[in-house]
Amino acid sequence: MHHLAGRLGPIRDDLEPARRRFAVELRGLFSELGISVRGYAKRQDIHPTLVTRYLNGEVMPSEEFVLDLAAAVEQSAGRSRNVDTGKLLSTRRAAEDARPRGWGNATRLRREITEALNNARVAQADLQKLIESYAVAQSRIAELEVLCAALRGTAIPERTIAAGPRWTYNRNMLLGRGATAAYVQAVDLATDQIVSRLADPASPNPPPTEARVFIPAQSGQTTYLSALVAKAVDAGYRMVLVISPPLNAARSQLQARLRDSLAPVIDGGAPLLWITSDEIDFRPSGPLFQAMQFEKTEPELPLYAPANLGKAMTRLLVVKKNVAVLRKTIKLFELIQTPLREVPALVIDAEGRPMLPGSAIERTLARLKSTLPRAQHVTFAALEPTEVNSPNAFMMWLPRPPDVISSADRVGDLP
Numbered sequence: 001m002h003h004l005a006g007r008l009g010p011i012r013d014d015l016e017p018a019r020r021r022f023a024v025e026l027r028g029l030f031s032e033l034g035i036s037v038r039g040y041a042k043r044q045d046i047h048p049t050l051v052t053r054y055l056n057g058e059v060m061p062s063e064e065f066v067l068d069l070a071a072a073v074e075q076s077a078g079r080s081r082n083v084d085t086g087k088l089l090s091t092r093r094a095a096e097d098a099r100p101r102g103w104g105n106a107t108r109l110r111r112e113i114t115e116a117l118n119n120a121r122v123a124q125a126d127l128q129k130l131i132e133s134y135a136v137a138q139s140r141i142a143e144l145e146v147l148c149a150a151l152r153g154t155a156i157p158e159r160t161i162a163a164g165p166r167w168t169y170n171r172n173m174l175l176g177r178g179a180t181a182a183y184v185q186a187v188d189l190a191t192d193q194i195v196s197r198l199a200d201p202a203s204p205n206p207p208p209t210e211a212r213v214f215i216p217a218q219s220g221q222t223t224y225l226s227a228l229v230a231k232a233v234d235a236g237y238r239m240v241l242v243i244s245p246p247l248n249a250a251r252s253q254l255q256a257r258l259r260d261s262l263a264p265v266i267d268g269g270a271p272l273l274w275i276t277s278d279e280i281d282f283r284p285s286g287p288l289f290q291a292m293q294f295e296k297t298e299p300e301l302p303l304y305a306p307a308n309l310g311k312a313m314t315r316l317l318v319v320k321k322n323v324a325v326l327r328k329t330i331k332l333f334e335l336i337q338t339p340l341r342e343v344p345a346l347v348i349d350a351e352g353r354p355m356l357p358g359s360a361i362e363r364t365l366a367r368l369k370s371t372l373p374r375a376q377h378v379t380f381a382a383l384e385p386t387e388v389n390s391p392n393a394f395m396m397w398l399p400r401p402p403d404v405i406s407s408a409d410r411v412g413d414l415p
Contacts, residue, residue: 008037008055015057022095023057025088026066030055032073032081044068044248045280060096063089064247071249134397164234169263170227179223182402187220190398191227197394198376201236201344202304208369210377210393212352216400221380222254224398225350226261228378229316232346233262233272236309237376238294239345241329242318246351252278254350255318262316270313281319281328291315294338303342304374321351326364330371345375352381 011023033040037055041048044065053059070083093110163171167188174184194213199206215221229240242258244251256278265271275291292315298307319325333340347368355362369377 008052011057016095016098018091018098019057019060019095022091023055025091026061026069027055029069029073029083029088033076040072043072043279057095060092063092066092068248071247164231165266166230166234166263167227169266170230170261173261174223180402183220186401187224187227190396190401191224191231194228194378194396195231195235198346198378199374201238202306202309204302204304206344206374206376208373208375208377210379212379212381212393212395214381214395214397216398219398219401221350222257225348225380226258228348229258229346230262233314236304237314237344237346238303238309238312239315239343239372240317241345241347242316243321243326243347243349244318244351246320246322248280248320251281251318251320258316258318270311273313273315275315275317276319281317281325288332289335292332292336294336294343296338303338304344309344321349321361323360323364326361326368330364330368333371340371341373343372343374345372347372347375347377349377349379352379 008027011020015023030040035043037051038048041051044051046065050059054061054065066088067085070085070088074081074083171184171188174187175181194211197211198209213224215224225242229242232240242254244254255274255276259274259278262272273291275288294303294312294315296303296308297311298305301307303309303312317329319329336343349365355365369375
């Protein structure tokens with residue numbers, strides 16, 4: 001553990017036994033990384049002193065920090081290392097209970113929470129069955145409404161979504177990795193329906209559309225998400241922001257899978273420009289600000305003009321659903337020289353759990369919407385029905401798709 005020398009002092013003798021055990025276990029896990037405290041803090045974008053205090057047992061780290069550390073250890077060791085995160089979090093909870101002025105009734109409260117969660121899982125399963133049945137009914141109602149509108153002569157034609165090069169690459173990759181043709185067709189049809197109901201990126205005055213898409217559990221949400229991104233780029237959206245779950249490991253994994261499923265360069269088209277990296281959201285810098293300045297073939301025309309859209313690179317970002325990170329993202333957008341009212345943008349919330357009204361995260365997302373006036377918003381929601389109040393909002397319940405892969409392949413091989 002040479003990397004700890006001179007950086008971490010001995011654990012205090014007066015530390016409660018439970019907190020000492022947790023600190024020792026955390027140090028042991030950290031030592032497997034073979035990296036300095038300062039190096040790991042820089043990677044996680046937190047202050048080195050805070051990491052030191054975590055490892056000394058002086059400050060109780062969040063569950064997010066613990067899970068990120070475990071994920072980093074597993075990633076550095078490859079498949080040969082499997083951290084027991086359940087045991088690790090249990091040790092952390094015991095240490096938290098031992099804190100001075102800690103919860104005296106933590107055990108009882110935790111038991112009640114566990115019981116409530118079990119009841120919620122049962123209710124969730126029942127709700128999922130109801131929503132799947134409702135999705136079938138909604139699809140049938142939509143078909144009948146279209147038929148009635150055609151008979152009355154009042155049908156509004158939907159935008160036709162042509163198969164572009166990004167989606168073609170994505171589709172061929174899915175089929176090449178063992179996805180069944182029926183499953184890929186289901187993803188194709190569902191994402192066509194979503195994109196066709198969003199505003200045309202080349203429209204001079206696009207209405208701000210908000211969509212909530214409900215996907216049954218274990219149906220491959222990331223596959224739907226990557227297909228939607230591919231079709232959005234093909235359609236002309238030139239900035240795509242994906243909001244991931246708040247864990248660093250989850251964000252990194254999502255970006256890596258999106259990067260893998262999108263062709264970096266297409267013959268005759270502009271390449272993709274990733275603003276965030278697989279390792280970290282981003283750090284404000286001169287080159288980063290420069291990369292966010294959109295190029296125009298015809299400078300006198302707006303970016304959304306067809307003459308500019310075809311040659312402009314698409315900027316892609318995957319950021320955590322975290323207030324501080326989203327505020328930095330908004331600040332980055334505000335520094336773009338190209339007027340944001342010209343930038344066709346798509347914001348996808350991949351972590352659509354309900355938010356507390358008036359919470360900091362809700363206020364920050366509202367500010368993000370006002371910062372991108374041309375943006376279209378899609379939320380991949382959990383199976384809790386939520387009202388949408390925007391006049392251009394819509395909800396879509398996707399039925400459970402056919403078998404994801406053939407029997408000879410594994411689900412883990414698919415993006």
